[in-house]
Amino acid sequence: xRILQLHVDFVEYLPVKKEIDDAxxxxxxxxxxxxxxxxxxxxxxxxxxxxxxxxxxxxxxDYLKKIKCNSVLIYPYAHLSSSLEAPKSAFKLMTQLExxxxxxxDTIVVRRAPFGWTKELGIKVKGHxxxxxxxxxxxxxxxxxxxxxxxxxxxxxxxxxxxxSVSSALAAEKxxxxxxxxxxxxxxxxxxxxxxxxKSEINLENLFKYEILxxxxxxxxPPHVKLMRxxxxxxxxxxxxxxxxxxxPKGRLIKSLLEQxxxxxxxxxGGLEVETPIMYDSHHPSMESYFNRFPARQxxxxxxxxxxFLRFAACFGQFLMTKDFQIxxxxxxxxxxxxxxxxxxxxxxxxxxxLRRLRAFSMPDCHAFCQDINQxxxxxxxxxxxxxxxxEEIGITPEKxxxxxxxFTKEFYTNNKEFVQNLVSKIGKPVLVEMWDDRFFYFVLKxxxxxxxxxxxxxxxxxxxxxIENGERYGITFIDxxxxxxxPIILHNSPSGAIERVIxxxxxxxxxxxxxxxxxxxxLWLMNTQVRIIPVRDEFIPKCAELLDQLKTNxxxxxxxxxxxxxxxxxxxxxxxxxxxxxxxxxxEVATNSISVRDxxxxxxxxxxxxxxxxxxxxxxxxxxxxxxxxxxxxxxxPRIAS
RNA sequence: GGUCAUGUAGCUCAGCCUGGCAGAGCGAAGGUUUUGUAAACCUUAGGUCGCGGGUUCAAAUCCCGUCAUGACCUCCA
Numbered sequence: 192x193r194i195l196q197l198h199v200d201f202v203e204y205l206p207v208k209k210e211i212d213d214a215x216x217x218x219x220x221x222x223x224x225x226x227x228x229x230x231x232x233x234x235x236x237x238x239x240x241x242x243x244x245x246x247x248x249x250x251x252x253d254y255l256k257k258i259k260c261n262s263v264l265i266y267p268y269a270h271l272s273s274s275l276e277a278p279k280s281a282f283k284l285m286t287q288l289e290x291x292x293x294x295x296x297d298t299i300v301v302r303r304a305p306f307g308w309t310k311e312l313g314i315k316v317k318g319h320x321x322x323x324x325x326x327x328x329x330x331x332x333x334x335x336x337x338x339x340x341x342x343x344x345x346x347x348x349x350x351x352x353x354x355x356s357v358s359s360a361l362a363a364e365k366x367x368x369x370x371x372x373x374x375x376x377x378x379x380x381x382x383x384x385x386x387x388x389x390k391s392e393i394n395l396e397n398l399f400k401y402e403i404l405x406x407x408x409x410x411x412x413p414p415h416v417k418l419m420r421x422x423x424x425x426x427x428x429x430x431x432x433x434x435x436x437x438x439x440p441k442g443r444l445i446k447s448l449l450e451q452x453x454x455x456x457x458x459x460x461g462g463l464e465v466e467t468p469i470m471y472d473s474h475h476p477s478m479e480s481y482f483n484r485f486p487a488r489q490x491x492x493x494x495x496x497x498x499x500f501l502r503f504a505a506c507f508g509q510f511l512m513t514k515d516f517q518i519x520x521x522x523x524x525x526x527x528x529x530x531x532x533x534x535x536x537x538x539x540x541x542x543x544x545x546l547r548r549l550r551a552f553s554m555p556d557c558h559a560f561c562q563d564i565n566q567x568x569x570x571x572x573x574x575x576x577x578x579x580x581x582x583e584e585i586g587i588t589p590e591k592x593x594x595x596x597x598x599f600t601k602e603f604y605t606n607n608k609e610f611v612q613n614l615v616s617k618i619g620k621p622v623l624v625e626m627w628d629d630r631f632f633y634f635v636l637k638x639x640x641x642x643x644x645x646x647x648x649x650x651x652x653x654x655x656x657x658x659i660e661n662g663e664r665y666g667i668t669f670i671d672x673x674x675x676x677x678x679p680i681i682l683h684n685s686p687s688g689a690i691e692r693v694i695x696x697x698x699x700x701x702x703x704x705x706x707x708x709x710x711x712x713x714x715l716w717l718m719n720t721q722v723r724i725i726p727v728r729d730e731f732i733p734k735c736a737e738l739l740d741q742l743k744t745n746x747x748x749x750x751x752x753x754x755x756x757x758x759x760x761x762x763x764x765x766x767x768x769x770x771x772x773x774x775x776x777x778x779x780e781v782a783t784n785s786i787s788v789r790d791x792x793x794x795x796x797x798x799x800x801x802x803x804x805x806x807x808x809x810x811x812x813x814x815x816x817x818x819x820x821x822x823x824x825x826x827x828x829x830p831r832i833a834s
Numbered sequence: 835g836g837u838c839a840u841g842u843a844g845c846u847c848a849g850c851c852u853g854g855c856a857g858a859g860c861g862a863a864g865g866u867u868u869u870g871u872a873a874a875c876c877u878u879a880g881g882u883c884g885c886g887g888g889u890u891c892a893a894a895u896c897c898c899g900u901c902a903u904g905a906c907c908u909c910c911a
Binding site for chain 2: 540764
């Protein structure tokens, strides 16, 4: 027996005609509307009998209790299974389920829709995480599983759309089966359980464990949360919805720098920057058809008479725009880019931790519209190069810090082995492969770089997909060489992943270093203070100001600790702020016209000239954006922000 | 949504088990000190112990409810 439990705002149905001869007689033939109830779509399968009643009742009562609802509708629904029981026995068991459920409680209203009828069905499923729940209930001793309850559609319960009827995606979803492999640089596709991970491949092994076995070492709060607070970058904002963070000046500066950097890289690659609205009409035809596939994770806004939702990606904004372009094959590939600030996804409250996953996030998103699969494949490789270079320059190297996963359909792989192989050899180390027998998603292939954090959780950063569906879905067309209208293939690339998540990865990487006893740091080009200048006594502050000006002229962010504190304490604070270079100015320096530099990473201090220091800092900043310091230059003027 | 935690000064937390004067460090303000590479010293201010109810002579402490937050589970187009 298979059941799908739905917690709904309302359900309405109207029996239209008899589907089978054994259909039960109707008590009344009119539209039935029930509000705030649980609908249990139920399929009785071959071999099911009354031994399952107990489990069905228990399962139902548990679910009702969990979501605090006291009304239930048993709804005969054949489409959950391909091996149905004969109608007569199925009907009998259905009524037994109803009776048993009614007998088990006196607080819950039990209803049942008629059996054997074709019915019009209207449903509005609630938005909360538990509102959709599916189960297979099987006999105790005949089945493979020791328990009586087996999760079926464990992954995506979003196969039901939020306004209309049960979508066809449900059927496809059920058949979605993943096969897991390691694909080596040499091109061998090895089933994951037959692959021997080397010592150096511990991260890849962890990625497999995470993806397949769902294993992780349980730790408390991930370390980056403490760090983002300690460094005064970001924090939770209790007055907003969770997953919407506040960013302090230092954190905002890091974001600005990353945003500008990624945007410049994409622009150099040929991406055209555009801007699209942050909210959309839920009832626009393009939106409705999209929701039929991927519903229920967005912020909804009711404004006047309109139902709006906040965008969860830049995709549809760019697609709606491109639909109105007149495009020749000569214009392709056409690359559009937007860095969304923000995209919104109402992720379940439990999955939000620090900067790892947010409900409001900044996402660089670059779509390439291509003529055909051959052009798409060529472009796809270019974008992998772009992504690798973006990640590397940010300070997270694919080689050491990231593991690639490639996911594709069996069909695509069979026809494009060499191409897939090409991707892997560009990475130069084995990758995780997930292969699907059939295509359920809109893409035939995607890859992503995963960062493994200190709790063994994998988070995707850069990613790219080959989309063969949305060109048609959104009515995007171009005119080909022979004058025919065609739908392009669309590539979806984020060369860095969400900006906030990049910061998460940088902080987790630092935490890893601390664990290994190394000095943690953030890349110099992302530091709000690149040089801290400390006078030995107040009388040297003017000299420090001179130095500050010289550094500023060279686009170096520096500040002066002019507070009333001891030198030791100021140095200590510079250390705890992870400032790379600290300069001390006192009698000696004034007399010799030199500066004394303390290098935090090299753990050394030495005397040098300003020019040398400028060179030292400018070198790693080549090609990086240039922004002024985002706090008062004199520390005595700063409020205290970090805790 | 479930389970388990947590909520005390601006911040980090102790006190709660075993009911009896509301505590510490950091930070802030004022003063002393003028400092050479990871924390100078003194003084002062700062509290609806999340909120509501109950038990008690007496509640931060025990009980019930409620709100908020976190971790985990689940999930993650």
